[in-house]
Amino acid sequence: MSAPRKTAVVTAAGSGIGRATAELFAARGFAVVGVDSDPERLAELAKVDGVVTLLGDVAEERTNGEMVDLALRRFGRLDVAVLNAGAGGAPPLEDDGAIAALDAIHAVNVRGAALGIRAVVPALRAAGGGSIIVTASVAGLRGDPYTWAYNTTKAAAVNLVRSAALDYAYQGIRINAIAPGLTRTARTAAVLQDAGRADELTRRIPLGRWADPEEQAEVIWFLASPAASYVTGSVLVSDGGLSASNGLFLPPTAEPRPSS
8 A cells, every 4th residue: 555645734825935835746746735814716726636725814723723634634644834824014113003913914924833833743743754844034034114014023933943943853843944035926916017116126136037936936845855854944045136135236237337
């Protein structure tokens, strides 16, 4: 009797990096449990061969438990958890509602990641080890104007990964983060439609373009794979060189450099 195929859970799997990741893992032979809070996106994801879906909010402990239960019930094991869900958007710090907004963002970006790690660890341990990848952000590595709540919570997610990796390494559970830069997703669509703003941001990326979700999914695949068997507690930056700069000068292009 053949062993059950490897299984991954992916949160916020209905669109963007999560959708690309769920599709990639399924295409490469994994069974996938895709979790999302949007029923319409889940209905589309459910059409992908090898994917089963779960509607839920990762900020709720029940959802995290249910995704693990579904993986074990349907596929008999769990090997990889991609904790990809994220939230952003908050008014200026002194505005009314700012702290309530912070609490809501924290519930997804930090609490959701912590609940996810807590939920999947017993199943990974039972499988003899496994891999957890949390989607952080370059926003968690440095500060940006007007995004204080997002930057704060993504920085917390980064240190959650580092600390949890130390706690579970001896059990064969690797925990890493990906820190994507500007990526073409539904969340960034409005910015991309603003040609002036999109051009301004693109000009700051040394590679000269935004990432596609599929490119970020490949980074996640690497962190989950045996190729990264000695990698844990790391934050793998995938931002086209954006965070390599101090931000004082724009990166060079193929165009002639202006004279000083």
